[in-house]
Amino acid sequence: MVVTRHRHPSLRSYPVWLASRLLVKPALALWPIGAFGLRPLYLIDEIFALGPKAKGIVREQLELGGRPVELSLPAGPSNRDEATAILYLHGGALVVCGLATHRAVAGRLCRDSGLPVFSVAYRQLPEAGVGTSVTDAYQAYRELIIERGFRHVVVAGDSAGGFLSGKVIEFAHRDGLPAPAAFIGYSPLLDLDIAANPDRTSTSDAYLPISKLGRLRPRFDQGPIALRGVRRIADVPSEAFPPTIVVTAEDEMLEPDALELIEKLSADGVQAELHSHSWQVHAFPVLAGRLPDALRAIARTAAFAVDATNAARAARENNDIEGVG
Structure with missing residues (x-):
């Protein structure tokens, strides 16, 4: 198992961690999870949409699998492979955030990798449960592979988006679709029932309260589409996974x-590595543009994705040559 510990955070990390611990965590613990509390959360994405536009990125609005998608493309000439892309699934506990809150991380991933990034506005609570969110994510992946001609798609996501990415990997394997070229997870949620695990605690977490996930848990199974398959991503067969970085x-x-x-994948021969950063908050790469540590983490994962897609492309070309011979 490849685990790298990053022990030298930037000076900006300390106030971010402290503010999260003193302000954000208590607020999340107290926030109501009924319709009164959840419905206004869409305003967070609306506020972020008013922010400045990223430099070096061109954005387009389209649909994948019937859901709104924001496509980020590197501005200017590019030598990128037109058959390679990144599918980004935002986090937010499956109740909050959207395209605008995650524009910075998607844009930076686009710039660092040189690849188009498709960010999906999947349905979430209180409108729909996790089964519907998973379906939206998977349908976007299917359309990229089957209808839009992408042969190598990296799946990436933070927090709850990490769970959706894992389900895309599971369903692609189940249905015999090409596996993703790589999986990037930023603080991925990998167990939908984590709040029921007696070995898990949020005592040391900068802002996530496990009690809130416990109260949200019954809502995760809300329709209209039932959740199928595993509820723990570690239960997905290792052979379904592409090279993985967390x-x-x-x-x-x-x-x-x-x-x-990561331990399971490594033991089963899958390329997998984890980077653990001290004095950081949950899903800190989302703070791209505000935190040097986030920029370095995104650059590292982008390089990993590029290497993985290059390897997948080389393997495909070798197979094509052998097929001709």
């Missing part, structure tokens, strides 16, 4: 599940 905040609530997954 970034976590040291001692965050979700880190033990990430370690478990």
Whole structure:
């Protein structure tokens, strides 16, 4: 198992961690999860949409699998492979955030990799449960592969988006579709029932309260589409996984599940690595543009994705040559 500990955070990390611990975590613990509390959360994405536009990125609005998608493309000339892309699935506990809140991380991933990034506005609570969110994510992946001609698609996501990415990997394997070229997880949620696990705690987490996930848990099974397959991504067969890289905040609530997954994949011969960063908050790469540590983490994962897609492309070309011979 390849685990790298990053022990030298930037100076900006400390106030971000402290503010999250003192302000964000108590607020999340107290926030109501009924319709009164969940419905106004869409305003967060609306506010972020008013922010400045990223430089070096061109954005287009389209649909994949019947859902709105924002496509980020590198501005200017590019030598990228037109058959390669990244599918990004945002986090937010399956109740909050959207395209605007995650524009910075999607844009930076686009710039660092040189690949188009498709960010999906999947349905989430209180409108729909996790089964519907998974369906939206998977249908977007299917359309990229089957209808739009992409032969190598990297799946990436933070927090809840990491769970959706794992389900895309599971369903692609189930249906005999080409596997993703790589999986990038930023503090991925890998166990939908983590709040029921007696070995998990949020005591050391900068802002995630496990009690809130416990209260959300019954809502995850809300329709209209039922959740099928595993509820723990570690239960997906290792042979379904592509090369995998995970970034976590040291001692965050979700880190033990990430370690478990990486250990399993490594033991089964899948290229897998985890980068654990001290004095960081959950899903800190989303703070791209505000935190040097986030930029370095994104650059590292982008390079990993490029290497994985290059390897997949070379393997495909070799197979094509052998087929002709």
